Structures are given as structure tokens and as C-alpha cells.
Amino acid sequence: MSDSGFARLPAPPYYAVIFSSRRSTTDGVIDDDAGYAQAAQRMVELAAQQPGFLGVESTRDADGFGITVSYWTDEAAIVAWKRQAEHAATRAYGREHWYDHYELRVAKVERAYGKKTPA
Amino acid sequence: MSDSGFARLPAPPYYAVIFSSRRSTTDGVIDDDAGYAQAAQRMVELAAQQPGFLGVESTRDADGFGITVSYWTDEAAIVAWKRQAEHAATRAYGREHWYDHYELRVAKVERAYGKKTPA
Numbered sequence: 175m176s177d178s179g180f181a182r183l184p185a186p187p188y189y190a191v192i193f194s195s196r197r198s199t200t201d202g203v204i205d206d207d208a209g210y211a212q213a214a215q216r217m218v219e220l221a222a223q224q225p226g227f228l229g230v231e232s233t234r235d236a237d238g239f240g241i242t243v244s245y246w247t248d249e250a251a252i253v254a255w256k257r258q259a260e261h262a263a264t265r266a267y268g269r270e271h272w273y274d275h276y277e278l279r280v281a282k283v284e285r286a287y288g289k290k291t292p293a
Numbered sequence: 294m295s296d297s298g299f300a301r302l303p304a305p306p307y308y309a310v311i312f313s314s315r316r317s318t319t320d321g322v323i324d325d326d327a328g329y330a331q332a333a334q335r336m337v338e339l340a341a342q343q344p345g346f347l348g349v350e351s352t353r354d355a356d357g358f359g360i361t362v363s364y365w366t367d368e369a370a371i372v373a374w375k376r377q378a379e380h381a382a383t384r385a386y387g388r389e390h391w392y393d394h395y396e397l398r399v400a401k402v403e404r405a406y407g408k409k410t411p412a
Contacts, residue, residue: 179315179358180396190400192309192362194350196298198410231313233360235352239298241360243311269408277299277407281309281400288396289388291317 177290181229181245186283188228189246195276197238204238210272213264220261226251245283252280296409300348300364305402307347308365314395316357323357329391332383339380345370364402371399 197204204210214232221227226247234240246252255261269276316323323329333351340346345366353359365371374380388395 177394179356180313180394186398190309190311190398192311192402194299194362231358231360233352233354233358235354237298239350239352241350241352241362243313243360243362273408273410275296275299275407275409277405279305279309279402279405281402283311283398283400286396286398288394289392290394291392 179231179233181231181243183228183245183286186286188283189248189252190281190283191244191246191252192279192281193242193244193276194278195240195242195272196274197234197240197272198274199238206271210268213268217261217264220258221255224251224255224258226254249280298350298352300350300362302347302364302405305405307402308367308371309400309402310363310365310371311398311400312361312363312395313397314359314361314391315393316353316359316391317393318357325390329387332387336380336383339377340374343370343374343377345373368399 197210199205218230218232221230221244228245228247230242230244232240232242246255316329318324337349337351340349340363347364347366349361349363351359351361363374365374
């Protein structure tokens with residue numbers, strides 16, 4: 175019934191940036207969780223201002239493994255977002271402080287479908 | 294430091310199936326969590342036996358919003374997996390019993406990179 179969490183996207187084609195990550199921990203506790211959450215929220219706000227941004231979906235389990243997929247009209251929009259200055263600075267900080275491991279994949283969405291249970 | 298959760302993938306191109314979903318709940322509790330976990334594990338085992346399967350990454354937060362990305366060599370492998378009989382039956386069951394809402398996107402991964410903190 176809930177749309178919460180889902181991006182509302184146009185019909186394909188469009189692009190997806192699939193970002194898988196594991197947060198770093200100290201003695202089993204995820205590092206800097208408050209600072210991370212604040213930065214993540216800020217990045218979503220910034221991304222939403224970028225030309226070509228279509229939406230984002232993000233989730234992370236209690237062990238610190240997460241997947242964020244952002245959606246964009248085209249490759250040029252992804253490159254422009256990568257170069258956005260505040261995003262680049264936050265990304266550099268995050269690489270050093272927040273993640274043990276991340277993988278990023280850029281993909282062209284060719285087809286899509288879904289189903290929502292009627293309320 | 295941990296590879297846990299990450300798919301080990303070849304260099305692109307390959308395909309990604311991005312499955313975003315919200316688990317159904319009753320009075321705020323996620324429905325049939327044990328049955329779902331068992332079926333999800335079985336689906337990963339089955340998928341791993343399919344030709345063209347490359348790997349899978351999956352995570353879900355405490356509110357029941359999850360993203361699973363499975364990776365495949367090509368579109369034909371995805372179609373064959375969709376038609377696999379036990380998978381099709383489980384999918385049909387899941388549509389009725391486990392999910393309030395899901396969205397599935399099929400995408401061609403064009404480039405990829407990552408970083409792992411040295412141990």
C-alpha cells in the first residue's frame with residue numbers, strides 16, 4: 175500500500191547508478207552513524223537539484239550492508255553529479271571514513287515493471 | 294575489509310535485475326518472516342545453478358524496504374531464470390503474500406568500479 179521508499183520513474187530507457195557498500199565499524203558498532211545519516215540526507219537533497227535526476231531508492235541492514243540506487247535521465251547527468259563540488263568532497267570524505275568496501279555500477283535500464291497492492 | 298554481501302563480478306558489460314520491494318505487514322509486524330527468509334535463501338541457491346548467473350546482493354531495512362540486485366551475463370539468462378518453474382511458483386506466491394509493493398528494473402551494466410579498505 176505504501177509508496178514510501180520507491181522512486182517514481184518514467185518509462186525506460188534511463189540510467190541507474192547502483193551503489194553497494196558496507197559501513198565501517200569499530201568493535202562491531204557502525205562508525206559515525208549520525209554524521210553519516212546527515213550527510214546522506216544532504217546528498218539526496220543536492221542530487222534532487224541536479225538536472226536529470228529522476229529518483230533514488232536506498233536501504234541498509236542492521237549489519238551495515240546497504241544498496242542505494244539513484245536514477246538519472248542519461249550518462250551526462252551522472253557525470254555532472256559526480257563533478258558537483260559538495261558531492262565530490264563528501265564522497266572523498268566518505269571513502270576514507272564511512273566505508274570498508276563499496277562497489278558502484280552504472281547501468282542503462284531497458285525495461286521495468288511493478289505491482290502495488292491496492293489499498 | 295569484509296567481502297560479505299558483495300557479488301564478485303567480471304568486468305562489464307553484464308546485466309542487473311534491480312528488485313525493490315516493501316514487505317507486507319500486519320499491525321506493524323512484517324508478515325511471515327521465517328517463511329520468507331527460507332524462500333529467499335532457496336531462490337539464491339536455485340539462481341546460482343542457472344546458466345549465466347553472476348551473483349546477487351541483497352539488503353532490507355527494519356521497516357521492510359529492501360533492494361536485491363541479481364547479476365547475469367545477458368538477457369537470455371534473465372528470461373530463463375524467470376521461466377524456471379520453482380522460481381515462477383515462488384514468485385507468484387510472493388506477489389500475493391509477501392509484498393505490498395515491488396518494482397523490477399532490468400539494466401545493462403556499462404561500467405563499474407569499487408574500493409575495499411586493505412585489511
